[in-house]
Amino acid sequence: MLVVTNTFYVDPAYHEEFEQRFRSRMGAVEEMDGFVRFEFHTPVDHGHIETETHAAVTYWESMDAFEGWTESEAFREAHRNPPPEEWFTDDGPVTIHEVAFDADGE
Numbered sequence: 387m388l389v390v391t392n393t394f395y396v397d398p399a400y401h402e403e404f405e406q407r408f409r410s411r412m413g414a415v416e417e418m419d420g421f422v423r424f425e426f427h428t429p430v431d432h433g434h435i436e437t438e439t440h441a442a443v444t445y446w447e448s449m450d451a452f453e454g455w456t457e458s459e460a461f462r463e464a465h466r467n468p469p470p471e472e473w474f475t476d477d478g479p480v481t482i483h484e485v486a487f488d489a490d491g492e
């Protein structure tokens with residue numbers, strides 16, 4: 387299984403607005419072939435740091451499934467209207483991991 391993490395470096399002043407964008411997202415990704423799971427991660431030390439590291443994490447059955455989504459109308463539609471640049475302190479990476487094994491050794 388593939389885990390794709392899109393990391394965002396967010397100005398704490400825009401914490402709520404940024405989180406709200408994801409709360410009200412379209413959710414079209416859930417309909418894609420090979421989609422497994424979506425999580426939105428928010429830092430626990432909110433309010434004590436200059437840059438917050440948030441992450442939009444998706445799980446996919448395969449690389450083909452993930453790439454299929456990035457080339458889809460659903461992806462384009464979800465990203466048609468990005469937030470203002472001032473919400474971010476820097477560009478964050480997109481990292482792709484494979485689940486090598488889990489607690490059951492599987």
Ligand code: HEM
Nearest residue numbers: 390392407408411412413414415416442444464468469480
């Ligand atoms: C390969 C790169 C990216 C991945 C894997 C990714 C991942 C995701 C996922 C899983 C969603 C939810 C889609 C849905 O519910 O249908 C989403 C929406 C969103 N993404 Fe991305 N994203 C990427 C690039 C970007 C970039 C460059 C930005 C720029 C800041 C961005 C900002 C957002 C925002 C703000 C939303 C919420 C929807 C909205 O505000 O209209 N994403 N993204």
